[in-house]
Amino acid sequence: xxxxxxxxxxxxxxxxxxxxxxxxxxxxxxxxxxxxxxxxxxxxxxxxxxxxxxxxxxxxxxxxxxxxxxxxxxxxxxxxxxxxxxxxxxxxxxxxxxxxxxxxxxxxxx
Amino acid sequence: xxxxxxxxxxxxxxxxxxxxxxxxxxxxxxxxxxxxxxxxxxxxxxxxxxxxxxxxxxxxxxxxxxxxxxxxxxxxxxxxxxxxxxxxxxxxxxxxxxxxxxxxxxxxxxxxxxxxxxxxxxxxxxxxxxxxxxxxxxxxxxx
Numbered sequence: 001x002x003x004x005x006x007x008x009x010x011x012x013x014x015x016x017x018x019x020x021x022x023x024x025x026x027x028x029x030x031x032x033x034x035x036x037x038x039x040x041x042x043x044x045x046x047x048x049x050x051x052x053x054x055x056x057x058x059x060x061x062x063x064x065x066x067x068x069x070x071x072x073x074x075x076x077x078x079x080x081x082x083x084x085x086x087x088x089x090x091x092x093x094x095x096x097x098x099x100x101x102x103x104x105x106x107x108x109x110x
Numbered sequence: 111x112x113x114x115x116x117x118x119x120x121x122x123x124x125x126x127x128x129x130x131x132x133x134x135x136x137x138x139x140x141x142x143x144x145x146x147x148x149x150x151x152x153x154x155x156x157x158x159x160x161x162x163x164x165x166x167x168x169x170x171x172x173x174x175x176x177x178x179x180x181x182x183x184x185x186x187x188x189x190x191x192x193x194x195x196x197x198x199x200x201x202x203x204x205x206x207x208x209x210x211x212x213x214x215x216x217x218x219x220x221x222x223x224x225x226x227x228x229x230x231x232x233x234x235x236x237x238x239x240x241x242x243x244x245x246x247x248x249x250x251x252x253x
Contacts, residue, residue, distance in 0.1 A: 038154050042114060042138050067150060070172055074125065074141045 004028045005109060006044055008037040008068055009052035018050060025106050034064040038071050047080065048109035054086035054095065083108045113160035115242065117141045118148045118188050119202075120168035124236055128163065128202075131238035135246055137161075145170045145184040152191055159197055161245045163238070164188040166203040166213060186216055193224045198249045200230040202241035207233045227251065 005027045009015045012033075019029040027048075032040040034053065041049060049072055053065030069084045076082055083105060085096045096105050115135075117128040120143035132139035140155060142148050145168070152159070166185035185201060192199035201217060203210075210233050221229040230244035 035154065038140065038151065039158065042140060067147075067172065071140075071142060071147060071151065071154075074143055074147070075139065077129065078126075 004030060004044060004046040004048075006037070006041055006046040006049045007031045007052075008034060008040075008049065008065075008072075010034055010064060011052075014052055018052070021102055022050070022106070022109075027109075034068045037068045038075070041072050041075065049076075049080070049082045050105065050109065051082070051084045052086070054084035055088055056090070057088055081109045114138045114140050114155060114158050115245070116148070116151055116155070116159050116162045118145075118162070118164040118168065118185065119143065120165065124165070124238070127236075128238040128242075131242045132163075134239070135242050137242075143168060144172050145187055146172045148188050149191065152195060159195075161249050162188060162192045162197055162199040163202050163241045163245055164192075164199065165236075166201060166205060183213060186213070186220075189217060189220050189229060193220055193229075196225050198226040198245055199224070200241050200245040200248065201232065202236050202238055203231075203233050204236045205233050 005022050007015050007018045007029060010033055015031040019031050023029050030044050051065055051069050053063055054069055055063035055065060073082050083094050083096060085098055087098055089097060115132045115137045117139060119125050119128055125141050129139045140151055142151055164185045166183045167181060168184055170184050189199050217229050217231050226248045230248060232241050
């Protein structure tokens with residue numbers, strides 16, 4: 001599997017900024033909005049996925065980031081690293097609370 | 111991209127078996143454990159799903175709720191949605207065949223509306239390789 005990283009966020013500026021910093025660590029990057037995320041994931045077969053906008057305390061039961069995480073996580077192989085990012089506090093091993101140090105997220109996808 | 115087969119199954123160990131069967135058959139695999147996830151994937155993967163293999167009993171919603179149990183036969187809704195969208199579908203279930211008569215009748219009735227003929231319906235023990243093979247046969251034999 002390639003060292004490709006898929007970055008998913010609703011805001012284009014967040015996608016491109018995350019892609020720019022991840023590429024500094026010698027990773028190929030591709031980006032997608034939540035709407036296109038699953039298709040891109042199945043097409044690109046990335047080594048890792050960073051999913052922004054993850055939230056559970058959201059009126060109506062879930063955020064777009066949470067739905068994207070559920071869909072990609074259940075479709076992923078065990079070798080693919082899936083990381084969720086948001087502003088809430090959670091204890092999940094694959095969750096990173098923003099703001100975070102760059103090394104923290106690189107460690108999670110390595 | 112290779113053609114996608116959608117798997118609807120809530121048990122992680124069964125999901126892994128299903129993924130292996132789908133990949134060995136030469137397809138890309140999308141998996142969801144709930145009816146809500148299946149409905150979402152029918153939309154986000156519109157026009158890209160070549161076939162569906164579904165379990166029968168799994169939760170309706172993605173999120174925890176006292177009424178969100180895995181005892182309802184949500185797979186019937188997946189079968190109906192696939193047939194409405196003209197997508198071949200098969201059922202992979204471990205339901206005891208002695209207690210499956212009402213399900214068999216519903217699935218048989220739904221299959222009469224399918225462009226691909228009767229819906230393959232495996233029961234008693236889950237065998238994803240058999241279910242995927244039956245789906246692929248059904249995909250090739252569409253009316």
